[in-house]
Amino acid sequence: MPDLTGSVALVTGAAQGIGHGIACALADAGAVVIATDIRDQSDLSDSIVTRSHDVTDGERWREVVSEIESQHGRLDILVNNAGVSGYDSLHELELAEWQRIIDINQTGVLLGMQAALRPMLRQGSGSIVNISSICGAASVSGVAAYHASKHAVLTMTKNAAVSYARQGIRANAVLPGWIRTPLTLGQTDDLNEAFLGATPMGHGGEPADIAAAVCFLASSEARFITGVDLPVDGGYLAR
Amino acid sequence: MTRLTDKVAIVTGAAMGIGWATAQLFAENGATVIAADVVKPPLSESDHPIDYRELDVTDQHAWKAVVDGVLNEHGRLDVLVNNAGVIDYADITTVTPEDWSRVVGVDQTGVFLGMRTALAPMRAQHAGSIINLSSAWGVVGSEGVAAYQASKGAVRGLTRNGAITYAADGVRVNTVVPGWIATPLTERQPADKNAEVIGLTPLGFGADPRDIAFGCLYLASDEARYVTGSELVIDGGLLAQ
Numbered sequence: 001m002p003d004l005t006g007s008v009a010l011v012t013g014a015a016q017g018i019g020h021g022i023a024c025a026l027a028d029a030g031a032v033v034i035a036t037d038i039r040d041q042s043d044l045s046d047s048i049v050t051r052s053h054d055v056t057d058g059e060r061w062r063e064v065v066s067e068i069e070s071q072h073g074r075l076d077i078l079v080n081n082a083g084v085s086g087y088d089s090l091h092e093l094e095l096a097e098w099q100r101i102i103d104i105n106q107t108g109v110l111l112g113m114q115a116a117l118r119p120m121l122r123q124g125s126g127s128i129v130n131i132s133s134i135c136g137a138a139s140v141s142g143v144a145a146y147h148a149s150k151h152a153v154l155t156m157t158k159n160a161a162v163s164y165a166r167q168g169i170r171a172n173a174v175l176p177g178w179i180r181t182p183l184t185l186g187q188t189d190d191l192n193e194a195f196l197g198a199t200p201m202g203h204g205g206e207p208a209d210i211a212a213a214v215c216f217l218a219s220s221e222a223r224f225i226t227g228v229d230l231p232v233d234g235g236y237l238a239r
Numbered sequence: 240m241t242r243l244t245d246k247v248a249i250v251t252g253a254a255m256g257i258g259w260a261t262a263q264l265f266a267e268n269g270a271t272v273i274a275a276d277v278v279k280p281p282l283s284e285s286d287h288p289i290d291y292r293e294l295d296v297t298d299q300h301a302w303k304a305v306v307d308g309v310l311n312e313h314g315r316l317d318v319l320v321n322n323a324g325v326i327d328y329a330d331i332t333t334v335t336p337e338d339w340s341r342v343v344g345v346d347q348t349g350v351f352l353g354m355r356t357a358l359a360p361m362r363a364q365h366a367g368s369i370i371n372l373s374s375a376w377g378v379v380g381s382e383g384v385a386a387y388q389a390s391k392g393a394v395r396g397l398t399r400n401g402a403i404t405y406a407a408d409g410v411r412v413n414t415v416v417p418g419w420i421a422t423p424l425t426e427r428q429p430a431d432k433n434a435e436v437i438g439l440t441p442l443g444f445g446a447d448p449r450d451i452a453f454g455c456l457y458l459a460s461d462e463a464r465y466v467t468g469s470e471l472v473i474d475g476g477l478l479a480q
Contacts, residue, residue: 001242001462158479165441165476177465200406205465212462221453224418224446227479228472235406238399238468 001212002219005030008072009218010064012055012112013082014048015039017181018131021207022079022214023048029215031077034068055082055108061115069119076123077218078116080109080153081131085183087191090144098145105149106156113160113171120169127218128171130157131210134236136175137229154229161227170226172217177233178204200235242460243270247313249305251296251353252323253289254280256422257372260448261320261455262289268456273309276323296323296349302356310360317364318459319357321350321371321394326424328432330383339386346390347397354401358410365409368459371398372451375418375474395470402468411467413458418474419445441476 009026013019014035023035027048035044036053044050053064068075086101088094109130120126135143136150153173160171178184178195184204196204213232216222231237248265252258253274259281262274266287274280275294282289292305309316325345327338350371361367376384377391394414401412419425419436425445437445454471457463472478 161476161479162441166443170442170476200403201465201467202407209463209465212457213466216453216457216462221450221457222473224442224450224475225454225471225473226442226476228474230466230471231469232463232466233469234465235402235468238402 001025001029001215002221003030004077004215004219007031007076007218008034008068008074009077009079010034010036010068010075010116011079011081012036012053012108014044014050015041017183018176018179018207018210019081020044021211022081025208025211025215026077026079026218029219032072034064036064037082055112056103058111058114061111065115065119074123075116075119076126078112078126078128079131079214079218080112080128082108083131085143085187086145087143088145089142093144101145102149105146106152109153109156113156117164117169121164121167124168126169127222128157128160128169129214129217130171130173132157132173132175132229134175134177134231134233136173137231137237158227165226170222172222172225172227173229174210174213174217175229175231175233175237176205176210177231177236179210180204180206195236198236198239199233200239203234205232205234241269242456242462243268243318245269246317246459247271247273247309247315248318248320248459249273249275249309249316249357250320250322251275251294251349254278256424257417257420257448257451258320258322260452261322263287264449264452264456265318265459270318271313273305275305296321296353297344299352299356302352306356306360315364316357316360317367319353319367319369320455320459321353321369323349324372324424326384326387328383329385331385334385342386343390346387347393350394350397354397354412358401358405361410362405362408367410368463369401369410369412370455370458371412371414373414373416373470375416375472375477378416378478398470399468406467411463413463413466413468414470415451415454415458416470416472416474416478417446417451418477420448420451421445422448436477439477439480440474441480444475446473446475
């Protein structure tokens with residue numbers, strides 16, 4: 001793993017699954033980690049600071065980031081991981097459900113980048129990693145709102161990358177394929193088999209696989225990388 | 240740093256630039272590194288031992304000799320970095336057939352021959368990571384550089400083909416897509432060409448070979464065990480625009 005000693009990192013959606021794996025890996029790599037979620041995070045190590053946080057709440061974003069600034073004087077890494085799935089197809093998707101998914105997966109990323117950019121612009125440095133999905137690049141049946149929101153995350157990432165490159169801020173996206181998490185394990189067997197059947201490696205990944213990509217992109221090893229999409233998907237998008 | 244402990248790696252075009260930086264970084268990380276090139280790298284500059292093998296990547300017999308030699312000595316081959324490359328700046332109407340064949344031979348057929356030769360032991364081991372170097376000019380158009388653009392684009396397709404075809408055999412294949420990097424190749428380019436590309440780069444600077452080497456390190460390591468068929472763009476934001 002790259003060395004992140006001295007970096008201060010904020011990770012959302014860290015109670016379980018990919019976010020949990022990212023928070024642990026960042027801490028293992030030496031970063032000071034602030035992990036947030038709306039759910040209980042008591043199983044995270046004591047070395048990780050946890051905060052209750054609804055990513056759709058812009059005021060709460062400002063509070064969380066302000067606290068980090070006053071505590072640590074800086075924010076080097078933001079990982080926008082919090083997300084929800086939604087399986088409805090277009091013709092059956094209720095507006096309220098559409099809005100709920102877009103608010104969390106898309107507007108949550110906007111609010112996070114806005115809040116983190118304040119310290120990052122002041123510092124003249126920072127690395128933002130947004131978690132999209134293979135559904136952010138591939139066309140899949142159903143999951144209409146999820147599909148739209150994860151595509152939006154990619155273009156928002158590139159927009160931030162190009163807008164703030166000259167200020168020393170990098171923004172990149174990771175596109176996980178099928179990863180073994182409570183979210184995917186709660187999906188129907190049919191859906192899981194469809195994704196795994198379309199995965200050339202023939203098996204799913206682990207949260208640690210996404211976490212390794214995030215640590216690389218967050219680190220100075222990736223200082224010339226911005227505005228990119230990095231699939232970690234067992235080959236799903238290559239076919 | 241020991242992110243490649245026990246791994247045996249071949250890096251082509253390893254005498255200078257990106258290849259030499261990658262060979263050195265791999266050796267720092269505990270890999271057994273075979274630097275392959277038509278000329279010898281400055282081996283004494285490395286703090287860690289690196290082996291040299293003469294290799295013209297367009298010569299399939301030379302490939303077999305190098306890979307057989309590595310297998311005889313080390314018993315396995317875990318990583319192949321197909322980095323060797325040459326460039327020609329002529330456009331489609333003026334590129335000579337000789338220059339076209341030379342560039343495609345090294346940049347495209349060389350990658351094919353390397354993959355083909357390395358795949359045999361990697362499939363037998365049920366493990367391996369192949370990293371092919373493309374270029375931002377394998378993704379977007381630039382005036383001239385016709386043969387280079389063609390071959391660097393082909394590398395991206397060949398990578399995906401390899402990734403899909405051999406995923407079930409435990410072999411990963413990925414592309415690295417560099418933007419402007421300070422290497423002997425770019426130093427020989429016209430100054431206005433270099434200034435144009437760096438000027439278009441959002442981060443506003445050209446990178447060092449080591450920036451590409453770090454991407455290769457990630458893809459070579461088990462940290463990227465679920466990454467195949469991906470393109471890792473390392474370009475300062477050039478292609479995001």
